[in-house]
Amino acid sequence: MQRRIRPYGDKTDDGVIQMSFTLPVPAGPRAREAARLLLEREMGMKDVKIASMEGIATDYTYFVAYASTQASLDYDAVDVPIVKTPNYGFTGVNQRIESELKRHIIVVGGNNGFDSHTVGIDAIINMKGFSGDYGLERYPWFRAFNLGAQLKDDEFLDRAVEVNADAVLVSKVVTQRDIHKEDALGLIQRAKDRGLRDRFIFVIGGPRLTHKEGLEWGFDAGFGPGTKPSDVASYLADEVIRRARGRQR
Amino acid sequence: MATLPLDHDKVADCRHLARGIAANVQQYIDGHTTVAVERTVLRLLGVDGTGEHGAPLANLLVETLHKAGVLGKGAAWWMGRCFRLGMDSPTTMALELPRLLAAGDRGVPPLSAEDEQALQDDVAALARDAVEELGRRREHRKALRRSLGIGPDPQKYIIVATGNIHEDAVQARAAAQAGAQIIAVIRSTAQSLLDYVPQGATTEGFGGTYATQENFRIMREALDDESRKLGRYIQLTNYSSGLCMPEIAYMAAHERLDMLLNDSMYGILFRDINMRRTFIDQYFSRRIVAHAGIIINTGEDNYLTTADAVDKGHTVLTSQFINEALAHLAGMKDSQLGLGHAHEIDPWLEDSWLLELAMAQLVRQVFPAHPIKFMPPTKHMTGDIFWSHVYDAMFNLATVATRQSIQLAGVMTEAMHTPLMMDRYAAIKSVNYIFNAARHLGEEIEFKRGGIIDQRARLVLDRAHAELQHVSRAGLMDAIGEGVFADTRRKLDGGKGHDGVVQRDAGYFNPFLSLLTPAAEPY
Numbered sequence: 001m002q003r004r005i006r007p008y009g010d011k012t013d014d015g016v017i018q019m020s021f022t023l024p025v026p027a028g029p030r031a032r033e034a035a036r037l038l039l040e041r042e043m044g045m046k047d048v049k050i051a052s053m054e055g056i057a058t059d060y061t062y063f064v065a066y067a068s069t070q071a072s073l074d075y076d077a078v079d080v081p082i083v084k085t086p087n088y089g090f091t092g093v094n095q096r097i098e099s100e101l102k103r104h105i106i107v108v109g110g111n112n113g114f115d116s117h118t119v120g121i122d123a124i125i126n127m128k129g130f131s132g133d134y135g136l137e138r139y140p141w142f143r144a145f146n147l148g149a150q151l152k153d154d155e156f157l158d159r160a161v162e163v164n165a166d167a168v169l170v171s172k173v174v175t176q177r178d179i180h181k182e183d184a185l186g187l188i189q190r191a192k193d194r195g196l197r198d199r200f201i202f203v204i205g206g207p208r209l210t211h212k213e214g215l216e217w218g219f220d221a222g223f224g225p226g227t228k229p230s231d232v233a234s235y236l237a238d239e240v241i242r243r244a245r246g247r248q249r
Numbered sequence: 250m251a252t253l254p255l256d257h258d259k260v261a262d263c264r265h266l267a268r269g270i271a272a273n274v275q276q277y278i279d280g281h282t283t284v285a286v287e288r289t290v291l292r293l294l295g296v297d298g299t300g301e302h303g304a305p306l307a308n309l310l311v312e313t314l315h316k317a318g319v320l321g322k323g324a325a326w327w328m329g330r331c332f333r334l335g336m337d338s339p340t341t342m343a344l345e346l347p348r349l350l351a352a353g354d355r356g357v358p359p360l361s362a363e364d365e366q367a368l369q370d371d372v373a374a375l376a377r378d379a380v381e382e383l384g385r386r387r388e389h390r391k392a393l394r395r396s397l398g399i400g401p402d403p404q405k406y407i408i409v410a411t412g413n414i415h416e417d418a419v420q421a422r423a424a425a426q427a428g429a430q431i432i433a434v435i436r437s438t439a440q441s442l443l444d445y446v447p448q449g450a451t452t453e454g455f456g457g458t459y460a461t462q463e464n465f466r467i468m469r470e471a472l473d474d475e476s477r478k479l480g481r482y483i484q485l486t487n488y489s490s491g492l493c494m495p496e497i498a499y500m501a502a503h504e505r506l507d508m509l510l511n512d513s514m515y516g517i518l519f520r521d522i523n524m525r526r527t528f529i530d531q532y533f534s535r536r537i538v539a540h541a542g543i544i545i546n547t548g549e550d551n552y553l554t555t556a557d558a559v560d561k562g563h564t565v566l567t568s569q570f571i572n573e574a575l576a577h578l579a580g581m582k583d584s585q586l587g588l589g590h591a592h593e594i595d596p597w598l599e600d601s602w603l604l605e606l607a608m609a610q611l612v613r614q615v616f617p618a619h620p621i622k623f624m625p626p627t628k629h630m631t632g633d634i635f636w637s638h639v640y641d642a643m644f645n646l647a648t649v650a651t652r653q654s655i656q657l658a659g660v661m662t663e664a665m666h667t668p669l670m671m672d673r674y675a676a677i678k679s680v681n682y683i684f685n686a687a688r689h690l691g692e693e694i695e696f697k698r699g700g701i702i703d704q705r706a707r708l709v710l711d712r713a714h715a716e717l718q719h720v721s722r723a724g725l726m727d728a729i730g731e732g733v734f735a736d737t738r739r740k741l742d743g744g745k746g747h748d749g750v751v752q753r754d755a756g757y758f759n760p761f762l763s764l765l766t767p768a769a770e771p772y
Contacts, residue, residue, distance in 0.1 A: 022671045056674040057423030114455050116438045116520070119628075122555060128736070148521060150439055174438055174456045176412070176667070207632075207664065225632065 004072045015068040017045075022062050027055035035063045045069055081212050083221050085235040090134055093233045097141035100241050107136060107236065108160045109169035110147035113183030118149045120171035120206055124229050133228035142233065153190040160200055166240050169232070170219075172206040180206065181217065188218040201239050203232065251650075251694045253607075253706045255614050259714050263570050263615075266717040270725050271574035277525070277726075278532045282757065284444070284749035285526075286533045287311045287324035289495040290759055293379045294328055294372070296339040299448050307496070308445045309343040317350040320751045325376070326758035329368035330357060369758060376760035380540065383502050384768075387542045390505045391772055393473070397482035400430050403623070403648050403656040405680055406486070410435035410667040412454035414464040418471035421483075423670055425475050427677040431484040431508065431655065434468060435667065436460050441491025441520050442745060446500065456667065460487050460497055465504035484508060486546065489534050490516055492746050494527070498534035502541035507772070508587065509538060513575045514568060515548035517729060518737045519555075523747035524726055528575075535579030536761070542771030543585065546655070547572045550591030550624035552735040558593040558628075562608055563712035564734050565590050569616065570717060571725065580767035583618040587655055591624035592644040600701055602643055607705035609651035610696070615710075623648050625659025634672075637661040641676065645683040650690045656680070 009016025019039070025031045032053050039045040045067035052064040088096055097105060109121045123130035125146040127137040136144035147159055160168050170187060172180035184204055191197040197218075204214045205223035214222020221235055288307040300309045314320040314327055331342045334349065334357070349356030360368065407429035409420040414434075421432040437454035440447075450467060451459040458464060465487065472483045486508035489497040494511070501509050513531045516522035538545055549565040549572070556564065569588040576586055590612050594601045612621055625644050630637045641659035648656045660668040660676040668676070696702050720728040732738040 020671060022669070054674075056671060057426050060423060060670060062671045062674055114439050116441070119554065126555075126736075128557065150442060176456050179455050 002077075003075045005075045006072045007069060009066075009068075013072075015046075015070060015072075016066060017069055018064070018066050020062070020064045022056065022060055024060055026059050027053055027061040031061045032063075035061075035065060039065060039067050044071075080210075081215060083211050083223065083231070083235050085231075085238045087228075087230050088234045088237065089230055090139065090233075093230065093237050094139055094141045096237050096241070101141075101237075101244060104141055104143045105167070105236055105240050106163055106165045107142060107144045107167045107169060108147055108156070108163060108165045109136075109144065109171065110151045110156055111149040111171045111173070112151045112153055112156050112187050114150070114179050115172060115174045115183065116149045117171070117173035118146075120173055121146055121148075121169065124169065124171070124205065124227070124232055129229045131228060133230050135229045136233060139233060142236075153187050156187065157191060157194060157196055161196070165200055167201040167203060167236050170202070170204045172204060172209060175206075175208045180208070181213075184217050184219070201236065201243075203235070205232070250652075251610070251691050251696055252614060253610055253696050253703055254698065255611075256707070256710065259710060260615055263566075263710075263714050263717050264574070266714075266721045267570035267574040268577075270571055270717070270721050271578055274528050274575065274725050275532070275578050278529050280753055281525070281529050282320070282323065282751050282753055282759070283526055283529045283746075284311050284315055284320070284751070285493055285530050285746075286495050286759075287314070287320055287751075288493075289499050289533060289537070290324045290761060291328065291339070292496060292499050293761060294325065294375050295379070296328075298339075300340060300343045303448070305445050305448060306339045306343055310339065310346065313343070313346050313350065315749070315751065317347075319350065321754035322756060323753075323758040325372050325760055326368070326756070329372040329758075330360075332371055333360070333364065333368055369760070372758070373760040373764075376764055380761065380764045383537075383541050386503060386505050387540070387768060387771075390507065391542065391770070393476070394482045394484075394507075394772060397476055397480060399482050399484065403653045403684060404430040404484075404620075405677065405684075406431040406433060406622070406655050406657045407673060407677065408433045408435050408657070408660075408668065410454075410457040412437065412456075412458050413452040414450055414458050414467050415452065417458055418468055420670060420673070421468065422471060422475045424673055424677065425472070425479060425481075425483045427674050428681050429483070429658075429677060430481070431486060432468070432472060433486045433508075433510075433657075434458050434460070434464070436488050441488070441516065441522075444492045444746065444749065446493050446496050460500075462500040462504060465500055465506060469504050469506065486510065489538070489545075490548075491520060492516075492522060492526075492530075492749075494530040495534040495537065498537040498541075498543075501543060502537050506543060508544045508546055509534075510548060511535065511538065511545040512548035512589075513572050514729070514734060515551060517739050517744065518735045519548075519551055521739065521744045523744035523750065524729055524739055524741065525750050526744075526746040529750065531575065532579055533761075535576055535581055536765045538585070539580035539582075539767040539771075540765045542768040544587050544620055544772070545576065545581070545585060546587040546622045547589045549589045550593070550622075553591050553593035554628050556736045558591075558595070559598070559604065561736070562594075562604075563709045563716055565608070566612070566615070566709060566713035567716040567720065568734060569612070570713070571720075573616070573619075580765075582767065582771060583616070584620065585771050586616070586619045587622040588612070588616055588619055589622045589624060592626050592647060592659075593624075593628050596626070596629050596640055596643075602647065603701045604705050605644075605647050606651060607702040608709060609647050609653060610702070611706040611709055613651050613653065620654035622655040622657065623653040624657050625663070627663055630659075630661075630664040632664055634661040634665075637663065638675065638679065642679050642683060645680050646687060646690075649684045649687045650694070652691045
């Protein structure tokens with residue numbers, strides 16, 4: 001069964017989209033027409049309305065526009081891999097580990113490479129957590145080590161080996177020039193070179209990341225914006241328990 | 250003028266405690282130097298350009314002295330010694346010094362008292378010229394600034410960060426045309442951890458543009474031109490922080506920058522730079538800044554990005570008192586101290602905006618002569634740019650109502666990317682509207698005695714006072730060790746750059762310590 005959808009403005013299937021953009025030309029009737037043609041003729045939009053045109057610098061003009069698209073897609077055919085663990089909550093995660101694993105889960109986390117931002121890894125690991133959700137440091141059944149930012153790959157992996165980690169959490173914030181991808185791929189490659197890829201669960205997270213990207217880059221999971229520490233904790237609990245059972249068999 | 254009833258005795262006691270805390274740290278500073286301070290001394294003395302593998306000559310020379318264990322004498326002394334050995338170019342010095350140092354007394358024979366005096370006189374003469382040149386550049390800026398005027402407070406501070414200095418110049422001009430009064434060029438991520446300053450114009454960066462002397466020059470030149478076109482002087486700022494704090498201060502002074510991000514503790518807490526290194530470096534950087542008439546912006550806003558802004562609001566005030574006291578010891582005037590704070594309380598908390606107002610008003614009153622700097626929300630910004638734009642608007646209202654001096658304009662795409670030209674424009678437009686529409690709001694309102702705002706301000710001051718008492722007992726370095734600031738703990742000998750800290754010899758020579766006098770009128 002197909003379910004085709006279009007953007008919704010104020011009527012089903014009207015296809016309305018709001019847009020804002022800048023063109024590198026001075027404001028004027030010609031700029032307005034250029035903006036309209038760009039949307040209508042070049043991008044195939046209908047009912048283009050240039051709601052606002054403003055010169056924002058010498059030779060730069062800012063537009064707010066509305067238009068309708070005829071494009072639609074089959075919603076049922078949209079496939080997004082997501083991390084399939086339910087969120088057990090702080091208490092649930094701890095109970096699960098206590099009863100099924102009976103040992104601490106050890107985690108190292110940090111931001112490798114160029115990126116100097118610790119805000120992501122801090123939100124997941126530090127005691128305080130994020131948005132009222134406690135960080136891994138607060139979990140009695142986790143031992144979490146926050147290694148901060150600008151870690152060298154070897155330094156990161158050495159620490160994981162040293163504390164005998166179950167999982168390596170990688171945070172990526174800056175995405176300019178795809179530096180996050182380069183750093184992420186670099187770490188996985190280094191882990192492979194050192195024969196450590198399968199020893200740890202590798203998890204990546206960041207405000208501009210998806211599970212799909214994480215998998216494509218060789219991680220076990222990827223967490224995007226809005227992820228709470230308990231989401232990561234639930235996933236790790238399930239995954240570590242799953243792997244421990246696998247080893248028993 | 251709306252004011253909160255301030256406990257002036259308590260404020261005075263906070264200052265007293267902070268002076269004691271700073272004096273203690275200063276004792277340590279006065280016995281030491283660092284590789285960064287000595288590189289700055291060499292740059293002041295005219296060492297420029299690069300040597301082997303493109304490394305800056307200042308680095309090569311200081312590394313050589315440091316490896317030989319003789320940096321405690323001061324790079325200035327060694328420069329004078331090289332002159333007496335017949336070397337007059339830094340390139341020759343970099344090539345010859347390692348061999349001479351290795352040869353001990355045969356390479357560098359001891360000097361007579363007379364020769365020693367002559368050596369110091371030679372270098373002091375060079376140093377005097379260098380300091381006078383910085384003074385001339387300060388006066389040049391002052392004349393330009395005064396003739397064109399900078400426009401009213403709160404001054405609109407806008408960020409550009411394309412990675413390419415030439416593109417930055419285009420964006421900076423656009424921002425200035427839209428109303429920006431101060432342009433900040435964000436640095437490439439991780440530059441603070443480089444123990445050298447890159448050379449020349451740069452066109453590649455990550456999340457920002459490298460701070461280099463040539464980039465400073467290019468941007469200042471563009472802004473001088475734009476200032477004349479607009480009939481309004483546009484100020485420029487960059488970052489004197491990280492492992493090259495004093496070197497950047499020198500470059501900024503030389504290229505006539507108007508402001509610098511410069512904090513006595515930021516690097517320790519947020520970049521894990523060794524605390525001894527940072528304290529020594531901040532002192533020399535501020536000596537330069539005091540002379541050059543540059544306004545510093547301190548980084549207390551960052552505390553609230555890691556710690557909770559309600560629970561830890563007082564650490565901002567505590568740190569401001571300490572930053573002030575340390576800056577005074579370097580000769581800086583209140584009019585140069587852009588103490589920082591931020592609008593970072595959870596916006597969904599009931600009356601959160603009243604708490605923001607309380608903090609902003611408190612900082613305004615405690616530091617009345619200081620060009621205090623208010624930083625926009627970052628932690629709670631989201632990808633919903635429409636909501637974020639409203640959130641920034643509330644920040645703008647708090648700024649104008651409490652008469653802040655400098656406001657870093659919040660941009661609604663804060664949580665996503667470095668601002669696009671249109672993002673920045675929308676932000677400035679909102680600032681222009683609100684600053685104008687509520688220009689005299691602060692003079693029209695009164696704060697209710699015993700109300701939410703009054704009580705919050707009292708609480709923050711009380712806690713800051715208690716914290717200063719605690720830091721005063723523990724000593725600043727130990728207090729940082731136990732995580733008083735930003736919930737971050739740092740060890741005395743931990744962090745980056747500790748190996749660049751050197752004890753001064755009895756015969757330590759640095760003519761700039763006496764020559765860099767504070768500017769009578771900074772700007």
